[in-house]
Amino acid sequence: MGYPNYAAYSLERTMAKTPEGKPSLITWDEVTTLFHEFGHALHGILSDCNYERLSGTSVARDFVEMPSQFNESFASIPEIFDHYAKHCETGQPMPAELKERMLSSINFQSAYALGENLAATCLDMAWHMLPSDKVxxxxQAADFETEALGQVGLLNNQIPPRYSTSYFNHVWGGGYAAGYYSYLWTEVLAVNIAQVFADRGALDPATGSDFSQKVLSRGNTGDLMQMFSAFTGMAQPDASGLLKARGYNI
Ligand SMILES: [Zn+2]
Structure with missing residues (x-):
């Protein structure tokens, strides 16, 4: 499926319909969704490849969400935030105190979100690593789930897996088989990329064009990890960046 169709589908599903005669006011989730989808769009728009099947977002599942998740980080950069977060009637930027409170609440309940994600990720992997004679x-599925979560230390009634076995639909027939981990892995890549922008200046045009040249424009025409390393200068992604981005002091 081509990217433009996917973007329209995703936005249509997440944006609340504007009441008749009222301005279109969107939630923070909807703002980050806009930035997210625009990251996918840039991956397609900036593509410079000869063959469609190797271009733009036609990359591995654990890489394709990197440009979009990375692009979400721009939503909370103060200069960019001030540019779009304006009062719908007066056009004034959001007052500093409100902005600070809003931006400091971004990581509210991030431990819960990470816990439920990890539990679902490990559950998906546990099912897909079973030899056929052990399925x-x-x-017995519920007992298997309890045992699998217990083995990785994620059996916690207060943070259940985001999807339990009996309704983890997309890892069975939806193409994510043993691939649910990709959401977290791609976030590791995204926060590492965002760190490069933070170090060089998030609005630095030279860094933007470097990212475009070394990653976004190349689609699937090279080794994806080498593209990551070429831009970041890192031999390996650094998972500790994910915890920092979610507000953990490590
Ligand atoms: Zn996406």
């Missing part, structure tokens, strides 16, 4: 019956 439990439907009646």
């Amino acid at each position: 439990p019956t439907a009646d």
